[in-house]
Amino acid sequence: MPTTVRITRDPLDAQAVRALEEAVTTRSDGGLVTFQGVVRDNARGKQVRSLEYDAYIEMAEQQMAQIAAEVEARWEDSTVAMVHRIGGLEIGECSVVVAVACPHRAEAFEACRYAIDTLKSTVPIWKKEIYTDGEEWVEG
Amino acid sequence: MPTTVRITRDPLDAQAVRALEEAVTTRSDGGLVTFQGVVRDNARGKQVRSLEYDAYIEMAEQQMAQIAAEVEARWEDSTVAMVHRIGGLEIGECSVVVAVACPHRAEAFEACRYAIDTLKSTVPIWKKEIYTDGEEWVEG
């Protein structure tokens, strides 16, 4: 199970997402669940113009590898890839991809959900929302 | 919300999946969950060489539209696309794609899971497993 975890400054475009999906899917997998975080045009009632992500890259990648290992131990025969983008992102761009393949779909959904939830609550990545009239580092 | 539901004989390749993802994602969506069913090389302890799917196309598309409408009513601001392939499929090929975009990720996971579960239990599509030494129409 070739686990891919990475912080990147490159766009998470269709090819990047596809490459992760292919990396996790083996011949015995029947279900592939992919989560993509997308930059929304609003948050907490404010119009968002763009986002900027920062990360403590070395620790973030270590934490992500730990999450992937935990997922692959907990959901038998699951394979996980996760990549988070940092730098400036426009509305509609993808900030994070978590792809999980499993023999059966129920596990793939659960494992993918667990991976992104745990990433959000433990991986040192930060987000600044840029509004038309200011900017703010925000939680969540 | 432009709902896409379709039975197709064309491969559900990377471009097809991407087109569905783009069709469901709006500027106010923050989470996109995509489920892809993949042809596995084994089932019930048997080696599977390939699959053949059949569908009662007119009814299947009607049922899928109904599921999509139900999902979009139940999860506010969700948008759903689902396409199921029929005909002969090789190991590793994609049989079904369900893409759901929502403002927040929890809803996207739940809605996508509900859509594929309901598709499997209500949409008139059938699967024949082809083994090295025979073939069988199977449930599930």
Added chain:
Amino acid sequence: MRVHVRYFAALREKAGKDADELAVPDGATVSQARAALIERYPQLASTLAGCAAAVNRAYASAETALSEGDELVFIPPLGGG
């Protein structure tokens, strides 16, 4: 009256065709049509025993009364996904 029967999956293979016109008494139910079909194609009996039914593209119970020209489909256990 006549109803239009379409076959899918295992039923299509066992019937050796995609569709049929089936003559049934006026007001016949899905259940009576199923019996008429088994009479004509005994080889479908075991498969039909495990089938649901759809009339005009909507699931229908065994007691549903058919009308002239209805599209009747017996639905083997599903395998989509």
Added chain:
Amino acid sequence: MRVHVRYFAALREKAGKDADELAVPDGATVSQARAALIERYPQLASTLAGCAAAVNRAYASAETALSEGDELVFIPPLGGG
């Protein structure tokens, strides 16, 4: 002894730099290092109040004792995803 401090997100902007060397007494804890940092950069106080800490790339409690050359990072509320 000296520890290596790195700044991210709001702390980087308020400190106006990416990293620092911070002198602390031998055996100082994360909590003592935080106090030393606030003394040097009062403008970080409010942000540091809401921060977790990591030592050598692993989360650490306020009581964790530091060693010469450790990498110390204060972690503002997370925003990944």
